[in-house]
Amino acid sequence: MSAPRVVREAAALVIGDELLSGKIRDENIYELARLLRSLGVVLRRVVMVGDDLETISDELRALSARYDLVFTSGGVGPTHDDITVDAVARAFDVAAAVHPELEALLRAAYGARYHAGFERMALAPVGAELFRTEEVPWPTIIMQNVWVLPGVPEVFRMKLRQVASRVEGARQFVTRAVLTRMDEGDLKPLLDEVVARFPEVQVGSYPRWRSEEYKTKITFDAATEAALEEAVAAFLQLLPEGEPQGVV
Amino acid sequence: MSAPRVVREAAALVIGDELLSGKIRDENIYELARLLRSLGVVLRRVVMVGDDLETISDELRALSARYDLVFTSGGVGPTHDDITVDAVARAFDVAAAVHPELEALLRAAYGARYHAGFERMALAPVGAELFRTEEVPWPTIIMQNVWVLPGVPEVFRMKLRQVASRVEGARQFVTRAVLTRMDEGDLKPLLDEVVARFPEVQVGSYPRWRSEEYKTKITFDAATEAALEEAVAAFLQLLPEGEPQGVV
Numbered sequence: 001m002s003a004p005r006v007v008r009e010a011a012a013l014v015i016g017d018e019l020l021s022g023k024i025r026d027e028n029i030y031e032l033a034r035l036l037r038s039l040g041v042v043l044r045r046v047v048m049v050g051d052d053l054e055t056i057s058d059e060l061r062a063l064s065a066r067y068d069l070v071f072t073s074g075g076v077g078p079t080h081d082d083i084t085v086d087a088v089a090r091a092f093d094v095a096a097a098v099h100p101e102l103e104a105l106l107r108a109a110y111g112a113r114y115h116a117g118f119e120r121m122a123l124a125p126v127g128a129e130l131f132r133t134e135e136v137p138w139p140t141i142i143m144q145n146v147w148v149l150p151g152v153p154e155v156f157r158m159k160l161r162q163v164a165s166r167v168e169g170a171r172q173f174v175t176r177a178v179l180t181r182m183d184e185g186d187l188k189p190l191l192d193e194v195v196a197r198f199p200e201v202q203v204g205s206y207p208r209w210r211s212e213e214y215k216t217k218i219t220f221d222a223a224t225e226a227a228l229e230e231a232v233a234a235f236l237q238l239l240p241e242g243e244p245q246g247v248v
Numbered sequence: 249m250s251a252p253r254v255v256r257e258a259a260a261l262v263i264g265d266e267l268l269s270g271k272i273r274d275e276n277i278y279e280l281a282r283l284l285r286s287l288g289v290v291l292r293r294v295v296m297v298g299d300d301l302e303t304i305s306d307e308l309r310a311l312s313a314r315y316d317l318v319f320t321s322g323g324v325g326p327t328h329d330d331i332t333v334d335a336v337a338r339a340f341d342v343a344a345a346v347h348p349e350l351e352a353l354l355r356a357a358y359g360a361r362y363h364a365g366f367e368r369m370a371l372a373p374v375g376a377e378l379f380r381t382e383e384v385p386w387p388t389i390i391m392q393n394v395w396v397l398p399g400v401p402e403v404f405r406m407k408l409r410q411v412a413s414r415v416e417g418a419r420q421f422v423t424r425a426v427l428t429r430m431d432e433g434d435l436k437p438l439l440d441e442v443v444a445r446f447p448e449v450q451v452g453s454y455p456r457w458r459s460e461e462y463k464t465k466i467t468f469d470a471a472t473e474a475a476l477e478e479a480v481a482a483f484l485q486l487l488p489e490g491e492p493q494g495v496v
Binding site: 014017023025031032033034036037047049050078081110153154184189192195205207219221 | 267366
């Protein structure tokens with residue numbers, strides 16, 4: 001991992017032909033994005049690719065060099081299309097080999113039913129760490145700055161608890177949202193003024209389609225409560241009578 | 249667009265800080281993936297980035313050069329963070345300018361309420377096509393092989409009907425799924441045999457977590473019904489007694 005910086009940046013690589021062909025809907029990007037945000041880590045990029053060894057390993061090499069943390073999702077089961085561990089090994093120019101600890105765990109879990117068909121699940125890149133917590137004892141492979149997470153959403157979410165126990169970001173946000181019935185076009189001059197006056201506050205604008213409750217949600221993210229309060233107060237002053245519909 | 253090939257390949261660029269920060273869950277990748285699959289277009293790569301002009305334009309330049317079709321999602325409203333049209337223009341080394349046709353449409357839609365705050369929505373890269381259909385008359389900007397689609401899911405889905413009316417893929421699939429109560433580890437030798445015997449059929453294996461109905465879904469994709477039938481029949485022969493739970 002790179003030397004400490006003010007902001008830790010992350011990327012995710014989501015792997016699976018089934019996602020690109022629309023057979024399955026990804027559920028993991030959103031969960032990861034929410035967790036990282038709550039940890040103060042900035043997710044900068046998500047890439048989704050199919051089950052191709054070279055594509056995955058090329059992408060991993062690039063993401064691992066550029067970001068502090070990389071999370072993969074998918075491709076870690078025992079079948080022919082589960083090639084993420086091989087790709088991680090290849091990205092770091094090491095072999096993938098049966099890890100005695102993983103093999104022992106699989107044997108314990110499957111008992112007499114364990115056979116060579118499960119062997120892919122015992123593989124790890126040589127030099128990888130197996131990370132476990134008391135709460136989530138099944139280990140996760142971490143190869144340098146790459147966390148290898150499973151694609152099945154329920155298991156992915158469980159593994160995120162391991163991420164939360166170890167990853168700490170530098171950027172803590174406070175956040176607020178203002179709900180209005182105004183069009184984005186009408187809001188634009190107001191937003192421009194707030195963006196110009198408070199360059200350190202991130203302002204986002206999100207129209208909602210066919211909602212009775214509100215039309216556009218304006219979000220404010222700041223490093224401190226004081227900066228947040230000031231920007232939100234300035235924006236509320238600019239709103240016409242009858243607005244906002246709420247501040248949440 | 250490149251010369252006709254056997255398989256048309258596409259990529260998607262999904263744009264928005266709100267997605268990477270987990271404020272909003274993307275709903276468009278799945279819809280696009282399903283549509284492209286039904287059209288016989290192979291989606292090869294999806295990239296998600298934030299609202300940064302240079303990042304978006306660099307990514308677009310790379311994707312546009314590499315794939316036959318590129319679809320963007322998001323960043324096309326009137327506010328400060330809506331910079332996709334500028335980024336598309338920059339990727340193709342042209343300016344973004346007010347398009348008289350878009351301006352006229354916006355004026356007609358907003359009437360007396362139209363003002364400079366809406367102007368960003370009238371911009372198009374110089375040289376872009378405005379594509380509309382009878383069914384969906386609001387035009388979509390197409391710049392060379394890049395379709396500029398909105399992020400709001402309801403509008404995105406509406407625009408996909410325009411895509412469907414114009415895009416035609418080369419790769420038509422027939423597909424079937426076999427449901428089993430078996431573990432992937434136990435299925436692996438059977439799958440390996442089918443994959444080896446039918447290299448032209450794509451075989452996927454998708455475990456389901458805590459389901460009563462089945463444990464693993466095996467999917468088969470083939471170019472012809474005959475090839476599909478043969479591979480599925482061969483696989484069914486390999487299954488133990490009591491399987492499958494269903495063929496769908």
